[in-house]
Amino acid sequence: MGSDINRRDLIKRAMAVGLVAAPSAALLSACATSGGSSHNSTAPAGKTSATNPLGVKKGVALEAFIFKGGFGDDYVKNAEKDYKATYGVTVKHTGTQSLGPKLQPRFAGGTPPDVMDNSGADNLDTASLASQGQLADLTPLLDAATIDDPAKKVRDILVAGTIEQGQYGTSAVYALNYAFTVYGTWYSQKLLGDKGWAYPQTFDDMIKLAATIKAAGIAPFTYPGKYPYYVHFDFFAQIAKVGGKEAIIAIDNLEDGAWQTDSVKQVAAYYEELAAKGYFLKGSEGMTHIQAQTAWTKGKAAFIPNGSWVENEAAPTMPADFKLGVGGTIGTGSSDKLPFGTVRAAAGEPFIVAKSGKNPEGGMELLRIMLSKKHAQAFTKSLKSLTCYAGAEEGLSLTPGLTSASAALKAAGSDVVNPRLQDWYPTLSNETIGGATGQLLTGKITSAEWIKRAQKGADDTKKDSSIKKFKHS
Amino acid sequence: MRHGKYRFIIGFLAAPLAMYAVFVISPFIQAFQISMTDWSGLTPDMNFIGLENYDKLVHNDLFWQALWHNVIILLVVPVVTLGLGLFFAFMLNVGGRRRKGAAAVTGVRGAGLYKVVYFFPQVLSITIVAVLWQQIYNPDPSDGLLNSLLGAIGLGSLQQSWLGDPNLALICIMAVMVWCSVGFYVVLFSAGMSSIPSDIYEAALLDGATRGATFFRITLPLLWDTVQTGWVYMGIICMDAFAYVQIMSVQNGGPDDATQVVPLLLWKTAFRESSQYGLAAAMGIAMLIVTMVFAVLTLRFSRRERVEF
Numbered sequence A: 001m002g003s004d005i006n007r008r009d010l011i012k013r014a015m016a017v018g019l020v021a022a023p024s025a026a027l028l029s030a031c032a033t034s035g036g037s038s039h040n041s042t043a044p045a046g047k048t049s050a051t052n053p054l055g056v057k058k059g060v061a062l063e064a065f066i067f068k069g070g071f072g073d074d075y076v077k078n079a080e081k082d083y084k085a086t087y088g089v090t091v092k093h094t095g096t097q098s099l100g101p102k103l104q105p106r107f108a109g110g111t112p113p114d115v116m117d118n119s120g121a122d123n124l125d126t127a128s129l130a131s132q133g134q135l136a137d138l139t140p141l142l143d144a145a146t147i148d149d150p151a152k153k154v155r156d157i158l159v160a161g162t163i164e165q166g167q168y169g170t171s172a173v174y175a176l177n178y179a180f181t182v183y184g185t186w187y188s189q190k191l192l193g194d195k196g197w198a199y200p201q202t203f204d205d206m207i208k209l210a211a212t213i214k215a216a217g218i219a220p221f222t223y224p225g226k227y228p229y230y231v232h233f234d235f236f237a238q239i240a241k242v243g244g245k246e247a248i249i250a251i252d253n254l255e256d257g258a259w260q261t262d263s264v265k266q267v268a269a270y271y272e273e274l275a276a277k278g279y280f281l282k283g284s285e286g287m288t289h290i291q292a293q294t295a296w297t298k299g300k301a302a303f304i305p306n307g308s309w310v311e312n313e314a315a316p317t318m319p320a321d322f323k324l325g326v327g328g329t330i331g332t333g334s335s336d337k338l339p340f341g342t343v344r345a346a347a348g349e350p351f352i353v354a355k356s357g358k359n360p361e362g363g364m365e366l367l368r369i370m371l372s373k374k375h376a377q378a379f380t381k382s383l384k385s386l387t388c389y390a391g392a393e394e395g396l397s398l399t400p401g402l403t404s405a406s407a408a409l410k411a412a413g414s415d416v417v418n419p420r421l422q423d424w425y426p427t428l429s430n431e432t433i434g435g436a437t438g439q440l441l442t443g444k445i446t447s448a449e450w451i452k453r454a455q456k457g458a459d460d461t462k463k464d465s466s467i468k469k470f471k472h473s
Numbered sequence B: 001m002r003h004g005k006y007r008f009i010i011g012f013l014a015a016p017l018a019m020y021a022v023f024v025i026s027p028f029i030q031a032f033q034i035s036m037t038d039w040s041g042l043t044p045d046m047n048f049i050g051l052e053n054y055d056k057l058v059h060n061d062l063f064w065q066a067l068w069h070n071v072i073i074l075l076v077v078p079v080v081t082l083g084l085g086l087f088f089a090f091m092l093n094v095g096g097r098r099r100k101g102a103a104a105v106t107g108v109r110g111a112g113l114y115k116v117v118y119f120f121p122q123v124l125s126i127t128i129v130a131v132l133w134q135q136i137y138n139p140d141p142s143d144g145l146l147n148s149l150l151g152a153i154g155l156g157s158l159q160q161s162w163l164g165d166p167n168l169a170l171i172c173i174m175a176v177m178v179w180c181s182v183g184f185y186v187v188l189f190s191a192g193m194s195s196i197p198s199d200i201y202e203a204a205l206l207d208g209a210t211r212g213a214t215f216f217r218i219t220l221p222l223l224w225d226t227v228q229t230g231w232v233y234m235g236i237i238c239m240d241a242f243a244y245v246q247i248m249s250v251q252n253g254g255p256d257d258a259t260q261v262v263p264l265l266l267w268k269t270a271f272r273e274s275s276q277y278g279l280a281a282a283m284g285i286a287m288l289i290v291t292m293v294f295a296v297l298t299l300r301f302s303r304r305e306r307v308e309f
Helices: A007-021 A024-035 A074-087 A099-108 A126-131 A139-143 A189-195 A203-215 A229-243 A245-252 A262-276 A289-297 A360-370 A373-383 A400-412 A426-441 A447-463 B002-035 B052-058 B061-093 B111-123 B126-136 B145-152 B169-194 B198-206 B211-222 B224-240 B242-248 B262-271 B277-301
Strands: A063-067 A092-096 A115-117 A176-188 A219-221 A301-307 A324-327 A343-353
Touching: A063 A074, A063 A099, A074 A092, A074 A360, A074 A373, A092 A099, A099 A115, A099 B262, A115 A360, A126 A343, A139 A360, A176 A189, A176 A229, A176 A360, A176 A373, A176 A400, A189 A324, A203 A219, A203 A262, A229 A245, A229 A262, A229 A301, A229 A343, A229 A426, A245 A262, A262 A426, A262 A447, A289 A301, A324 A400, A343 A360, A343 A400, A360 A373, A426 A447, B002 B277, B052 B277, B061 B111, B061 B169, B061 B211, B061 B224, B061 B262, B061 B277, B111 B169, B126 B145, B126 B169, B126 B242, B169 B224, B169 B242, B198 B211, B211 B224, B224 B277, B242 B262, B262 B277
Parallel strands: A063 A092, A063 A115, A219 A301
Antiparallel strands: A115 A343, A176 A301, A176 A324, A176 A343
16 A cells, blocks of 8 residues: 555544534534724714604614514514504515524624514523623613603603613613513412412411312422422512511612521521422422423412413413412511512513614514504404513403503502522523522422522622622612 | 646635634634723723633532532433433344344344434433423423323322423433434444444354443444444533423523533623623633543543454
């Protein structure tokens, strides 16, 4: 043969190089560094008028990037049709579940889409985007007249708390959360009615009721172990009920010792007791949200901590006579700082407009169109969720869950709590504390240990200079 | 002809090497560069911070835990997968009982069907496999395939919460990785075995060799090159394991970080945790070093004399 190049050596070396190359896929995003000059190519604004308060130019392209999750993206597409009718351009629409990986290179390259619904598990961190100056301040939108009534400003029709929800430590509003979600303990009114069980108001009564429910062969609670932060929907609201809004604000602001207060101890002890007495459906710790919700709609468990989207999400398995209802936040009793009836509610589906996009006015205009009564009602009707348009649902015939949520919100009045930990520090809330909650609910750690881990997680986050901090009061 | 040889070789290699340099080498260099900055990945601005990210990494317990899980996967999954692959391939090609009228060396009855069945998981994408197994591992005693199966055969006491149990979760995920990969190696090793001349087997049989002896003395040595290739491929899969863990595990690498792996941690660091691309790039570089060590060790320790046949 005589060749001094050994084919096998070549292959071996190629293999070694190939092996080294494999993890590079994860680093490919590194290419982004080369395309890194930010350019401000904002189209000059058009003339403002009564029907066009934002000064959107006709014929300028608009690109929308919409999270296509539980709500789908048809509701945005409908608004885009109206946009096209007025401004004569077809909106370039992308509906996807993985916004983060698709949007990150666009932001890094300075060519983001104009308007985005930055939601879902794969979203970009809105807080980071805001603190990095990538987002347009939506104040012009809030001060613009509504589509329905030129005398009313957009900010006047929003449910209380919506604007605050979109603020990240400054007065600028970077996100408009379109859907309004009521969180709480969800149950079948039919099941409770048939058995003659009344929804309790205190931890002690809940534990008594849980004993009765368990004796009837039903698990009192279930939760998605894959996402234990669902339990926080109740947990954090209960901390607020027992210790007052200031207790949860201290937690959100990462104050020293915020987790070591008596109110947190009482709530954590309640969960420890539930776990110790086996009041959670067996196997919950390994379930996805769909699996837990299915077990619950099948009547294997009575209560589930969830948000009002559950009515839409669990619809395929929910019996027609289920009569979904939501229970108010429970606490230790009359000594609590907030009354029974306190509800955790927050606006969700954060719509953001890129600052360096080509048509930010157009992006805001699309949101203004969505905030018309026509689109808000269509959203509530087809997707069984309230919107941030206050009272848009009035006059519609609502589903049982939505009726219950709407009533709970009305009864709560000003006693609406909205913990921000999850949207400000998602890793701390969902993973560090979420992981500890998962352990607490399986009885693997005590409530004291849970508090220790939560406090340590909060302290570590506070110390980490690379995480942007927020405060509210 | 000898004088033009190098020009000839260079002529052929120039284009692929250039592409390799642009698409593989340059991202590495850039990743190293990024790992020394505080880049968030969201803006074009970044500051040089030297080795601060590496310092953070060394003091991050979660990183070491994740790396340890990768090492466990790397030690267990290839051995089990290749072992099963070899065993099945041997049974399908050589291990059959002697039957009248058939060739002296054959596979077990129905070998053709088994080959197809083993290959099934390979046809599905990892995502589908992971979602499928997530349902199989559903802890619900009537909805979860595995638990309802255990209940149906009277082993209800063995029902587990599978992915929800910190002691079982990693094993559950590794089992899926094996399930998913083994079919490919059955086919790969089958192809390797069918190229081994059957007179060698016949000679061994005449000498009275058992099935076990045939396997260890003939099949394995003659198949060593293929096994080595398979080992490297499995190594790559195990260093990654991202998709399996991300889709199947509870709490994204849980419960309580019991299934955390470095690529998942890297992904979370890049896209969450206030988007720390610099730190994520440092993790990538650390993973690169581990992978290189693995590659060098694999190629060094698995070197054997090649048997020509």
